[in-house]
């Protein structure tokens with residue numbers, strides 16, 4: 001029986017048709033995948049179901065009864081919970097404060113302590129232990145996500161919407177999440193899952209609905225999906241190239257030489273321990289490791305966001321280990337950051353402005369301190385077209401773009417600078433299958449052009465497919481460097497888990 005039905009739902013943002021005449025039927029206890037390329041309207045549809053947006057037309061039915069949702073509180077009261085693509089916890093508050101925030105309370109004074117005890121108990125029962133008194137800003141992304149899921153469960157969600165829950169998780173965390181999902185559905189919870197990852201869809205979902213340009217093009221059992229290319233074709237409406245051509249690399253001079261760098265965090269915990277490796281022009285060096293083993297700190301040292309306590313970082317012949325980020329970027333370094341929202345873009349600015357954040361002070365972007373808007377406009381329109389950024393025009397507020405399209409323009413901006421060194425952290429995060437392959441192919445082209453590329457990713461397949469050499473990290477140490485030809489999942493997995 002359908003527990004939830006959306007009938008003829010459409011949503012327009014001005015002239016943008018985000019959802020058009022969508023019919024979605026979800027059965028109790030199933031995991032229903034919502035699929036589609038970046039900008040297809042997945043998040044919008046789920047935001048309507050969560051009461052964040054009001055549909056332009058159409059109706060929602062829960063257990064056959066028509067729902068009128070004015071805000072998320074209405075949705076929560078009806079048992080609908082949502083974990084957003086970009087988390088919505090208040091970072092300065094504790095976990096439990098976030099959980100009770102906006103909840104109806106029967107008590108005159110909210111009993112935070114009692115809520116915290118109940119919450120911790122529930123978390124333990126679900127094998128997702130979390131400290132209710134921890135400040136959200138001190139939590140890892142994986143823990144924040146746990147907090148979001150538990151928050152929805154604490155509020156007695158019977159339908160849980162997960163919008164790209166694994167985009168920011170390590171493969172290990174994703175596996176743990178799937179165990180939780182299986183448990184929840186065994187308890188008759190219903191889950192709607194948005195994902196771009198084929199293996200996840202096959203592993204945990206029962207049925208899927210595919211959106212293309214806001215419209216439903218198919219609903220079917222996932223057992224009927226043949227392979228990734230069939231799915232991609234359904235999403236895009238035409239065949240998508242899913243293979244890559246990596247040519248043998250011909251390394252040039254050394255571009256980046258990291259020499260014995262160490263770094264301790266503010267609690268004096270060692271995060272990097274005498275890390276050394278080199279990248280030559282024309283070479284892609286992948287960094288692999290379980291997330292949190294120093295990759296982030298390494299990237300931040302190279303891009304000047306933090307400084308190593310010892311060791312040297314040579315860009316060409318120059319030591320940049322004590323330089324500021326702005327100086328380093330000026331020397332021909334591009335950075336695709338791990339968190340596009342915090343480090344990659346300014347949500348309230350237009351795409352046009354976001355695209356010139358790094359270069360507005362340079363020719364031909366500006367002359368005699370005057371911005372050359374005419375040139376900038378045509379240049380930026382080229383980037384948007386090349387990287388297939390879906391937007392009404394370049395003057396759109398960047399925050400209005402779908403998550404994947406935000407990622408595309410950040411990547412486009414960084415590659416457009418034709419860097420000598422490209423530092424790419426999770427470059428395909430949140431991208432659909434087609435866009436992922438396109439960006440990966442672009443990384444290969446950058447190395448063929450002669451750039452040195454540092455690729456950090458927790459996706460082993462991505463690392464193995466693109467990298468000439470792979471640096472394996474564990475607890476802030478380099479445990480080994482493997483050539484592409486010798487890299488297997490097993491070998492890398494063993495090294496990542498080895499004792500240091």
Ligand SMILES: Nc1ncnc2c1ncn2[C@@H]1O[C@H](COP(=O)(O)OP(=O)(O)OP(=O)(O)O)[C@@H](O)[C@H]1O
Nearest residue numbers: 013018038039040041042043044400401402403404
């Ligand atoms: N608040 C908004 N204002 C204007 N346009 C919006 C807004 N939210 C979404 N859109 C537009 O609606 C369309 C659908 O976006 P949505 O975020 O639903 O896509 P999505 O399928 O979730 O994509 P992704 O996989 O990249 O997350 C996009 O063209 C987007 O630019």
Ligand SMILES: [Mg+2]
Nearest residue numbers: 043085402403
């Ligand atoms: Mg989305």
